[in-house]
Amino acid sequence: MIGILMIAAFLILIVWNGLITFYPKQIEVIHLNSGKVMAGEPIRTESFKIDPQTLQKLPTSVREAIKTGDVHASRTLYKTGNFDLYNEDYRWVTAFDIKRSDTPPEMVIVERSEWGPFIGTITQLELGEETIVDPAAIFSRLPDAHREANNRRDAIQRLERNEIGGINHLMEKARLDLRRVTLKGDMTLATLQAAQQKHDRIISDLQKRYQELEHQADIMKAEDERFRIALADVENRTKTLKLSGIVRIYPANTLSEWQKLGIYFSRWWEFLTAEPREANTEGGVMPAIFGTFTMTLLMVIVVTPFGVMAALYLREYAKQGRLVSLVRICVNNLAGVPSIVYGVFGLGFFAYTVGGIMDSVLFPERLPNPTFGTGGILWAALTLALLTVPVVIVATEEALAAVPHSLREGSLACGASRWQTIKYVVLPKAMPGIMTGLILAMARGAGEVAPLMLVGVVKLAPELPIDGIFPFLHVERSFMHLAFHIFDVGFQSRNSEAGKPMVFVTTLLLISLIAIMNASAIYIRNRLKRRYLSGHF
Amino acid sequence: MTEQPGTRTSMDRKMVHPQHGAEGTILDIDNFCLWYGLKQALFNNTISVEKGLVTALIGPSGCGKSTLLRSLNRMNDLIEGLHTSGEIRLDNQNIFDSHVDVIALRKRMGMVFQKPNPFPMTISDNVSYPLKIDGIRDRRILSETVEKSLQSAALWDEVKDRLKDNALGLSGGQQQRLCIARAIAADPEVLLMDEPCSALDPMATTKIEDLINELRGRYSIIIVTHNMQQAARVSDNTAFMYLGKIIEYGKTDTIFTKPRSQQTQDYVTGRFG
Ligand SMILES: Nc1ncnc2c1ncn2[C@@H]1O[C@H](COP(=O)(O)OP(=O)(O)O)[C@@H](O)[C@H]1O
Ligand SMILES: [Mg+2]
Numbered sequence: 001m002i003g004i005l006m007i008a009a010f011l012i013l014i015v016w017n018g019l020i021t022f023y024p025k026q027i028e029v030i031h032l033n034s035g036k037v038m039a040g041e042p043i044r045t046e047s048f049k050i051d052p053q054t055l056q057k058l059p060t061s062v063r064e065a066i067k068t069g070d071v072h073a074s075r076t077l078y079k080t081g082n083f084d085l086y087n088e089d090y091r092w093v094t095a096f097d098i099k100r101s102d103t104p105p106e107m108v109i110v111e112r113s114e115w116g117p118f119i120g121t122i123t124q125l126e127l128g129e130e131t132i133v134d135p136a137a138i139f140s141r142l143p144d145a146h147r148e149a150n151n152r153r154d155a156i157q158r159l160e161r162n163e164i165g166g167i168n169h170l171m172e173k174a175r176l177d178l179r180r181v182t183l184k185g186d187m188t189l190a191t192l193q194a195a196q197q198k199h200d201r202i203i204s205d206l207q208k209r210y211q212e213l214e215h216q217a218d219i220m221k222a223e224d225e226r227f228r229i230a231l232a233d234v235e236n237r238t239k240t241l242k243l244s245g246i247v248r249i250y251p252a253n254t255l256s257e258w259q260k261l262g263i264y265f266s267r268w269w270e271f272l273t274a275e276p277r278e279a280n281t282e283g284g285v286m287p288a289i290f291g292t293f294t295m296t297l298l299m300v301i302v303v304t305p306f307g308v309m310a311a312l313y314l315r316e317y318a319k320q321g322r323l324v325s326l327v328r329i330c331v332n333n334l335a336g337v338p339s340i341v342y343g344v345f346g347l348g349f350f351a352y353t354v355g356g357i358m359d360s361v362l363f364p365e366r367l368p369n370p371t372f373g374t375g376g377i378l379w380a381a382l383t384l385a386l387l388t389v390p391v392v393i394v395a396t397e398e399a400l401a402a403v404p405h406s407l408r409e410g411s412l413a414c415g416a417s418r419w420q421t422i423k424y425v426v427l428p429k430a431m432p433g434i435m436t437g438l439i440l441a442m443a444r445g446a447g448e449v450a451p452l453m454l455v456g457v458v459k460l461a462p463e464l465p466i467d468g469i470f471p472f473l474h475v476e477r478s479f480m481h482l483a484f485h486i487f488d489v490g491f492q493s494r495n496s497e498a499g500k501p502m503v504f505v506t507t508l509l510l511i512s513l514i515a516i517m518n519a520s521a522i523y524i525r526n527r528l529k530r531r532y533l534s535g536h537f
Numbered sequence: 538m539t540e541q542p543g544t545r546t547s548m549d550r551k552m553v554h555p556q557h558g559a560e561g562t563i564l565d566i567d568n569f570c571l572w573y574g575l576k577q578a579l580f581n582n583t584i585s586v587e588k589g590l591v592t593a594l595i596g597p598s599g600c601g602k603s604t605l606l607r608s609l610n611r612m613n614d615l616i617e618g619l620h621t622s623g624e625i626r627l628d629n630q631n632i633f634d635s636h637v638d639v640i641a642l643r644k645r646m647g648m649v650f651q652k653p654n655p656f657p658m659t660i661s662d663n664v665s666y667p668l669k670i671d672g673i674r675d676r677r678i679l680s681e682t683v684e685k686s687l688q689s690a691a692l693w694d695e696v697k698d699r700l701k702d703n704a705l706g707l708s709g710g711q712q713q714r715l716c717i718a719r720a721i722a723a724d725p726e727v728l729l730m731d732e733p734c735s736a737l738d739p740m741a742t743t744k745i746e747d748l749i750n751e752l753r754g755r756y757s758i759i760i761v762t763h764n765m766q767q768a769a770r771v772s773d774n775t776a777f778m779y780l781g782k783i784i785e786y787g788k789t790d791t792i793f794t795k796p797r798s799q800q801t802q803d804y805v806t807g808r809f810g
Contacts, residue, residue, distance in 0.1 A: 406654040413612060414667040414719065415644035424670070429657050 307392025395437020710741025
């Protein structure tokens with residue numbers, strides 16, 4: 001009972017924190033007693049015990065006020081942004097240090113693709129030859145200019161990633177082709193030279209093309225450089241940046257509720273569809289969603305036939321005796337092995353042994369760089385399949401055992417063979433139970449992170465496991481995973497405060513993703529139930 | 538009867554007086570014994586089942602009726618530690634011969650169980666199941682068979698509008714008639730029924746009994762029952778079993794009115810059982 005309450009409270013905490021994270025807050029400009037000025041979003045306020053020396057130095061009136069409050073003072077954490085200027089982006093401010101604070105309308109938040117947010121004011125806008133300084137004009141021109149800048153950035157990115165990336169891929173392929181020829185060993189000098197020449201020809205063609213594209217990219221970048229915005233913080237330190245380096249810009253203190261909602265949803269959209277920035281503490285988690293999903297799917301594809309076949313053998317075919325009981329005990333015990341042990345096994349067996357052999361046989365030309373001989377999404381899926389196969393076996397065996405004996409007899413008496421009986425009567429009847437086992441396995445596998453860290457999960461994957469280059473599904477690639485993302489952002493990043501909102505949102509997302517996958521599996525299960533009842537086989 | 542007196546059976550000749558069918562016998566159970574592990578369940582049973590007639594097996598529970606019935610289509614094969622001696626001949630072919638195909642054998646014998654056991658499929662899929670496992674996929678043949686079998690099982694009128702509904706939605710009596718339809722779908726020669734009415738209410742029981750009377754002649758029916766009125770109503774011949782032995786086998790009328798064995802007399806008059 002208490003357990004359920006705690007879980008509910010925990011879920012509510014995550015959902016609440018996850019949901020409010022993206023809602024825009026106001027910017028406060030704070031004038032301190034020391035004469036300094038600062039600006040930031042208030043994050044949270046807490047009371048703390050003040051040390052006696054500091055207390056001594058305070059004016060009497062303040063001291064009296066604190067004394068009545070049991071020697072505790074209140075302080076607030078502000079997100080000040082501007083990491084490039086301040087070398088910090090969060091700052092605690094004690095309540096008695098504040099002279100006054102207000103929310104001036106000209107303050108803007110600029111979410112940048114580098115250095116995190118900037119909090120301050122816009123001083124001028126450079127659009128090519130034109131320079132605008134009038135605030136009203138700036139705000140009216142900004143949205144269009146920003147959209148154009150985004151288009152330019154996307155075009156540059158497309159050029160660099162798809163076309164130049166494609167050329168890099170082809171060059172690598174040519175190099176590997178050449179190496180494969182040289183590795184064969186039994187080649188005559190003539191064929192070797194021919195291969196070398198072919199390689200050189202391809203490379204020089206590609207290089208030419210590469211230079212063209214790079215030149216094109218340089219032109220586009222130079223053009224992009226001409227559209228800039230100048231910003232100033234509250235202490236009038238200035239910063240100029242390209243418009244295309246801005247993710248989002250908004251005047252935080254003059255937003256209507258609708259505009260706030262718009263920003264809220266655009267942030268969610270970015271979170272779900274974009275790639276991470278700033279050591280994963282900003283931007284989106286799309287690669288991690290994708291990785292989690294693909295890996296879980298692969299795992300289910302692997303674990304289903306194995307688990308079901310093992311259970312079928314144990315329950316339907318093997319002679320029920322001491323050996324089968326022993327196997328059963330082992331399977332049950334497997335479920336209790338710490339998951340990191342599976343990780344070690346997966347790394348040692350799948351990646352190093354199986355992958356190493358595969359590399360030396362299939363991809364000798366790429367050595368010493370491993371292809372399959374290191375962690376990857378396939379090995380991760382196999383490791384998790386190993387981890388979850390006991391769940392599937394136990395659930396399937398139970399489901400099979402629950403099929404009434406009279407049904408099997410009925411089928412056998414009709415002249416059905418054992419396998420026909422299993423296929424047409426036993427399995428359909430057991431299917432809901434088997435699906436339940438798969439759902440449990442999936443839930444366990446999708447949330448598991450310890451073994452994955454050994455067999456292929458990375459902080460930042462350069463490429464998705466599925467893309468447009470043949471063979472489209474690259475099971476050898478390392479991948480990102482939401483659970484690892486949480487761990488990485490929350491505990492491994494330079495600044496745990498910056499990661500905190502991401503931790504909540506990502507946790508919320510992971511829980512939702514698992515819930516969605518389970519819900520769809522349950523939906524499929526119910527559909528199956530109905531379909532097998534109407535039995536079209 | 539064709540047996541040799543004294544040598545292989547302990548059954549007295551005068552205890553065997555069945556009514557003979559027009560087409561001779563279909564099953565010859567010859568000196569059949571069966572052991573569950575070390576425990577002997579059937580002792581030297583010898584009877585011949587007449588083709589086209591209804592034969593009832595009666596006796597107190599635990600006397601081995603089901604065991605005998607399930608030996609006929611070798612449903613006991615799956616039980617570990619089971620062994621037999623003697624012969625059971627279907628059309629003069631010993632079903633325990635090593636070259637006999639059990640699956641083909643079972644296809645020649647439909648079986649209906651004590652508890653209705655429709656498969657979790659539609660009504661029509663249940664009936665066409667024996668054909669489908671034979672690899673018959675022709676929709677026309679399947680639907681014809683479904684209709685014919687359901688009509689034979691006196692279920693057609695009740696389910697013809699919901700053939701695609703789940704069979705589990707039928708009532709107990711309907712389910713049992715569905716199982717009969719399934720058992721006769723593959724056109725067997727023998728129909729084995731193990732207490733087919735014991736889980737049904739009186740109305741449903743009457744329907745099944747009527748059905749058995751209608752199927753008489755088309756199939757050789759062997760029905761196990763511990764309900765003596767039922768045996769009297771539906772069967773031509775009755776075998777009385779006691780402690781793994783057939784005590785008396787004969788014309789149903791005779792068994793119930795003037796049985797030759799004292800044990801049969803005691804049982805049918807309700808003095809024990
Ligand atoms: N699978 C089995 N294993 C061992 N003994 C069994 C098995 N089935 C039945 N028996 C025994 O064989 C005897 C005959 O059982 P059964 O043929 O079911 O009787 P009936 O159908 O006449 O009530 C009973 O003593 C029963 O305990
Ligand atoms: Mg019985």
